[in-house]
Amino acid sequence: MGNEAIALGAIEAGVQVVTGYPGTPSTEALETIIRYANRCGIYTEWSNNEKVALETSVGAAYSGAKALVTMKQVGLNVASDPLMSLSYIGVKGALVLLVADDPGPHSSQTEQDTRAFGHFANIPVLDPATPQEAYELTKLAFELSHEFEIPVILRTTTRVSHSCGDVEVTALEPAAVEVSCEGFVKDRRWTIFPRLTAERHPWLENVQVQLSECFSGLSCNSVSGSGKIGIIASGVSALYAKEAVRGFEELFTLFRVGTVYPFPEKAALSFLKEIDRLIVVEELDPYLEEQVLQLIGKAHLPVDVYGKKNGFFPVSGEYNVDIVIDGINGVLADLGENSCLPHASPAVLREELPPLPIRAPTLCAGCMHRTVFYAFKQAAKQLKKDSQADTIFSGDIGCYTLGNAHPLNMVDTCLCMGAGMSIAGGLFRTNPEAKHVAFIGDSTFFHSGIPAVINAVYNGADVTLAVLDNRTTAMTGHQPHPGIGVTALGSASKAIDIADVVRSCGVEFVRTVDIESLENNPENNPENNLENSLENSLEKCVEAAKEAMKFEGPSVIVFKGKCVGITKPSKCYTIEPENCTGCGFCVIQLGCPALTLPAEEDKPFIQDNCSGCGLCAQVCSSGAIRIQEVGL
Amino acid sequence: MKYDILIAGVGGQGVVLASRLLALAAMKAGFHVSTAETIGMSQREGSVSSHIRIGDKISGSLIPVGQADLLLGLEPAETVRNLPFLREGGKVIVNTHTIPPASRPPGSPEYDLSALLSFLNAHCPGILCSDFTELAEEEGTYRAANVAMLGAAAGAGVLPFSEETLKAVLNAEIPEKYRAVNKASFEHAMKCIRLISDA
Numbered sequence: 001m002g003n004e005a006i007a008l009g010a011i012e013a014g015v016q017v018v019t020g021y022p023g024t025p026s027t028e029a030l031e032t033i034i035r036y037a038n039r040c041g042i043y044t045e046w047s048n049n050e051k052v053a054l055e056t057s058v059g060a061a062y063s064g065a066k067a068l069v070t071m072k073q074v075g076l077n078v079a080s081d082p083l084m085s086l087s088y089i090g091v092k093g094a095l096v097l098l099v100a101d102d103p104g105p106h107s108s109q110t111e112q113d114t115r116a117f118g119h120f121a122n123i124p125v126l127d128p129a130t131p132q133e134a135y136e137l138t139k140l141a142f143e144l145s146h147e148f149e150i151p152v153i154l155r156t157t158t159r160v161s162h163s164c165g166d167v168e169v170t171a172l173e174p175a176a177v178e179v180s181c182e183g184f185v186k187d188r189r190w191t192i193f194p195r196l197t198a199e200r201h202p203w204l205e206n207v208q209v210q211l212s213e214c215f216s217g218l219s220c221n222s223v224s225g226s227g228k229i230g231i232i233a234s235g236v237s238a239l240y241a242k243e244a245v246r247g248f249e250e251l252f253t254l255f256r257v258g259t260v261y262p263f264p265e266k267a268a269l270s271f272l273k274e275i276d277r278l279i280v281v282e283e284l285d286p287y288l289e290e291q292v293l294q295l296i297g298k299a300h301l302p303v304d305v306y307g308k309k310n311g312f313f314p315v316s317g318e319y320n321v322d323i324v325i326d327g328i329n330g331v332l333a334d335l336g337e338n339s340c341l342p343h344a345s346p347a348v349l350r351e352e353l354p355p356l357p358i359r360a361p362t363l364c365a366g367c368m369h370r371t372v373f374y375a376f377k378q379a380a381k382q383l384k385k386d387s388q389a390d391t392i393f394s395g396d397i398g399c400y401t402l403g404n405a406h407p408l409n410m411v412d413t414c415l416c417m418g419a420g421m422s423i424a425g426g427l428f429r430t431n432p433e434a435k436h437v438a439f440i441g442d443s444t445f446f447h448s449g450i451p452a453v454i455n456a457v458y459n460g461a462d463v464t465l466a467v468l469d470n471r472t473t474a475m476t477g478h479q480p481h482p483g484i485g486v487t488a489l490g491s492a493s494k495a496i497d498i499a500d501v502v503r504s505c506g507v508e509f510v511r512t513v514d515i516e517s518l519e520n521n522p523e524n525n526p527e528n529n530l531e532n533s534l535e536n537s538l539e540k541c542v543e544a545a546k547e548a549m550k551f552e553g554p555s556v557i558v559f560k561g562k563c564v565g566i567t568k569p570s571k572c573y574t575i576e577p578e579n580c581t582g583c584g585f586c587v588i589q590l591g592c593p594a595l596t597l598p599a600e601e602d603k604p605f606i607q608d609n610c611s612g613c614g615l616c617a618q619v620c621s622s623g624a625i626r627i628q629e630v631g632l
Numbered sequence: 633m634k635y636d637i638l639i640a641g642v643g644g645q646g647v648v649l650a651s652r653l654l655a656l657a658a659m660k661a662g663f664h665v666s667t668a669e670t671i672g673m674s675q676r677e678g679s680v681s682s683h684i685r686i687g688d689k690i691s692g693s694l695i696p697v698g699q700a701d702l703l704l705g706l707e708p709a710e711t712v713r714n715l716p717f718l719r720e721g722g723k724v725i726v727n728t729h730t731i732p733p734a735s736r737p738p739g740s741p742e743y744d745l746s747a748l749l750s751f752l753n754a755h756c757p758g759i760l761c762s763d764f765t766e767l768a769e770e771e772g773t774y775r776a777a778n779v780a781m782l783g784a785a786a787g788a789g790v791l792p793f794s795e796e797t798l799k800a801v802l803n804a805e806i807p808e809k810y811r812a813v814n815k816a817s818f819e820h821a822m823k824c825i826r827l828i829s830d831a
Contacts, residue, residue, distance in 0.1 A: 348718070
């Protein structure tokens, strides 16, 4: 996998400190380092957010160590404060940031382009197209960072980070990293101050010029072909372009850019001088397009440019070979060329497909979040009945963003990591008659949720925060976090209690509802009966929700449960057909993937993927849903 | 040489594992390989697909429309959804076991299995269908349906490497705890597909 190749490249480059926060599609790079960390002597941590991760690696690099920080593109926004200052200060050992972009997007809030971010921040950016190039450019990134004393961004996209392929590596089993860190040496250069910034700014600008010069001579910027129509591309788009023009190579000359910022002007100029027209193939921002337009203007070259800005290529979304073929054919037609790049003929055209059911991502069967969302839905309904108050639900980033899906529809706003409670606070100022509830996951709470709690207490916002604590960073593949008591390397650490944190922030209403023990502990009810105790669990969630929403001032409920993705179910349920009325309430209300009511059947049934949360049994008014098996 | 395989299914069915096993087998057989996988949010019970591109040249990992030589469908509706990737005359192997979506948002069409199967039969000559979920369940767990489908592909003789190469990869990659049930599902599906193909 591309991310694994990056990890191996970093280890070979001698990385000593690795920090990061999980984020698709970047996560596996740090996870791979963890596999080798003890053997190779690499300090590795999951930090609680990207800003902290970067700052930690900065400290290591100030001391002369080689450090790597990993994050997804929106993580770079969180880390941008230290990064913007760091470019002036520079580093001593080496500091590489892996930042993974997500054209599409598949699993992200934005389609931002880290190439443009590098330009903005004066940080060099390398842009590999394959896992092999990712491996090689990682090593180059460390060399450049060390030589020029500046942080370097290795920018990937989903199709590089999450592509598996054959990679030729120098050593199959990485060797122990050589310790080359001289330790921190006190110097005024490490303390940013207006005067220092003023002194360093000319240095920073000069480094950009030097890097552009250096990049023009590197083999990762390569020209192939001798046609009069030029194509410039970077990252995986270069491969799409290559495949799109297969069989028509004599028409084109392809310039592949591996070092996208600072733009290798010299190499680009010699390419531009040999062509008549230029096609720009790139996902996301028209970054290369702007670079070449500027260069063509500066050098007064007679080359027309075809890209996003004049409508020949899509301005958004992920590219593929077919999109690139369409774009190039548009240009060829505009030029009056007779050639037209062919698409393959499929067995079936998309337009011929029969109607297909929509299959949106949804919460797993038995996910504790569904119970909490459903409980708040009931609580809000009851409050509406009692007091006419509407409830506005603010979501956050994580698996529980999927609470937005039909039929739960429990996410009215979602913006970025940690924003739920602050947005709810703003909604409270403008909609004081409504109730305001924010949902946040455990890992996101530690990432950036705490400042909003403090602000709600400080400024007196009447907001309820529901912490969905499933004791893992679930969406990105179950990484540990500060609440678990285990570090990335598996050693024990102090588990930080979320209820204690909010209490110490001054929240007066704090409850903990342990859904898992309610579900599984018969002692929770007088009859000492597992099924009765289950009936209590939803009810207890609803009661807690109502109480918190009625409380004036900030209130927090920590719902504790398990993530079904990493725990074995202890029981499963079945619907007894003789008692089921076929009303379909369980299927329609819960949207649980284990519950199904096929069109040809008149009663629903529970499938193999039931993980035994028992929510359906609690909402069934005819008592038709029973535990089938305990102790699976 | 180029051989493009697309695996389509639902998040949780083991599409990623199946594609990694095929990729490793292709590498073992001496080819370049490049995969594209669905990882992250869409994995949660959503439509997922893996592209596996095998050949002498290195390509981008996404298969262009109409170029897949083989479509392994772990679920009928997801198989149909990905048919436009299949080339004319490409091979389709489909698991007839349905996974109806967890909820039916307003405007989502009804899941009509018989309509989907007759569409597949009409448009994919030589299609091979079986309930690989049930077959895997018979061997011990429905979760091995993904590996059963690899057995089916090996049995149909449509992979660009030998059955032994793939088996060696299965042996090396599947944890011991699950190896026996996966091997049994693989063998069972392979035999079952050979019977269908011969008939």
